[in-house]
Amino acid sequence: MKAHFTDEELIEMLYGLGPDGGHLRECEWCRSRWERLAVRRKQVVEARPELPVDLLARQREAIRERIQGRTQSGFSSRLAPALATLCLVVAALVLSRPAPEPQPTRAANGGGLYTEIYSLVESPEPLAAEPIYGLFDND
Amino acid sequence: MMSVMASPLEVPVERSLPAGDFDRWVASEQRRIFLLCYRMLGDRDEADTAVQDTFLKAYKALRRPIELEDPGKWLTRIAVNTCLDRLRSRAWKFWQRRPRQQDEELLLMMTPAGNPSAEDEVFAREIGARLAEALERLSPQQRAVFMLKHFEDRRLEEIAEILGLEVGTVKAHMARALARLRVLLRDLYFRGEPAAAAENGGRR
Numbered sequence: 001m002k003a004h005f006t007d008e009e010l011i012e013m014l015y016g017l018g019p020d021g022g023h024l025r026e027c028e029w030c031r032s033r034w035e036r037l038a039v040r041r042k043q044v045v046e047a048r049p050e051l052p053v054d055l056l057a058r059q060r061e062a063i064r065e066r067i068q069g070r071t072q073s074g075f076s077s078r079l080a081p082a083l084a085t086l087c088l089v090v091a092a093l094v095l096s097r098p099a100p101e102p103q104p105t106r107a108a109n110g111g112g113l114y115t116e117i118y119s120l121v122e123s124p125e126p127l128a129a130e131p132i133y134g135l136f137d138n139d
Numbered sequence: 140m141m142s143v144m145a146s147p148l149e150v151p152v153e154r155s156l157p158a159g160d161f162d163r164w165v166a167s168e169q170r171r172i173f174l175l176c177y178r179m180l181g182d183r184d185e186a187d188t189a190v191q192d193t194f195l196k197a198y199k200a201l202r203r204p205i206e207l208e209d210p211g212k213w214l215t216r217i218a219v220n221t222c223l224d225r226l227r228s229r230a231w232k233f234w235q236r237r238p239r240q241q242d243e244e245l246l247l248m249m250t251p252a253g254n255p256s257a258e259d260e261v262f263a264r265e266i267g268a269r270l271a272e273a274l275e276r277l278s279p280q281q282r283a284v285f286m287l288k289h290f291e292d293r294r295l296e297e298i299a300e301i302l303g304l305e306v307g308t309v310k311a312h313m314a315r316a317l318a319r320l321r322v323l324l325r326d327l328y329f330r331g332e333p334a335a336a337a338e339n340g341g342r343r
Binding site: 008010011012014015037041044055059060 | 162165169173191194285288290310313317328
């Protein structure tokens with residue numbers, strides 16, 4: 001005959017684990033312990049704790065309010081994505097418009113251009129040297 | 140006191156539920172779901188929010204026609220997942236102090252009543268408090284597995300289905316939970332009895 005079940009083994013069996021319960025059929029002592037345990041277990045499972053009634057009532061009210069809030073905001077919550085999409089489309093259209101044609105710059109006056117080029121050509125010194133000459137100017 | 144559920148919700152969810160409308164269903168399942176959430180979270184306010192979230196998710200799901208073999212199990216699954224999500228996010232909120240005074244009071248109120256003697260009642264309260272404290276030390280998955288078995292007496296296969304786990308994984312979680320709660324459970328089930336292993340040469 002197998003040795004008796006320990007308390008821990010019986011508890012494991014109670015919770016769906018533990019060894020094969022075949023030993024209970026042949027051992028009266030273990031069977032009686034198992035039956036006592038089952039009675040105690042039944043009390044634990046069937047115990048109906050009392051909860052504050054006002055707590056449950058407030059909770060139901062909160063659930064109801066949240067559900068109704070959700071129902072009422074359903075339209076706006078559907079509308080918001082639509083509006084966002086519309087804004088994106090408008091922005092995309094604005095940004096994708098072709099850039100304006102570059103306006104031709106005002107043509108330089110032919111006479112002025114000639115004078116400017118002539119003065120550059122006729123100048124004995126490059127224009128960039130003028131500031132350096134300025135440093136040695138005693139006037 | 141404020142009026143409670145003065146008018147029924149106007150949502151045709153009856154076709155997904157076995158009987159009655161959503162209001163009645165909430166009323167019939169609310170206590171069980173609150174206890175489940177409270178035992179999972181150990182905090183009255185968090186449990187309150189989790190219950191609301193659970194029913195809100197259920198409501199949202201039931202607005203579309205779905206076939207539910209067992210609405211209670213389906214709701215349990217939503218509740219457990221809601222609590223697991225909250226526990227995961229709580230891991231970052233280490234500064235939150237618990238339990239608060241109101242939680243301790245609620246814990247005492249939740250202690251199973253109906254024991255014949257005052258001594259039994261005191262013992263039941265003591266065990267209830269110790270169990271709540273011990274549950275805090277289990278991992279969220281272990282806690283969920285243990286609670287669904289201990290308080291709701293669900294089969295391990297059912298628990299696996301609710302949690303979306305393999306049965307073997309559920310067994311592993313249960314074994315670890317039982318190992319951590321060994322002394323407490325022995326006190327609960329064998330109060331006042333000498334340990335069988337020592338007295339009778341048990342198998343271990």
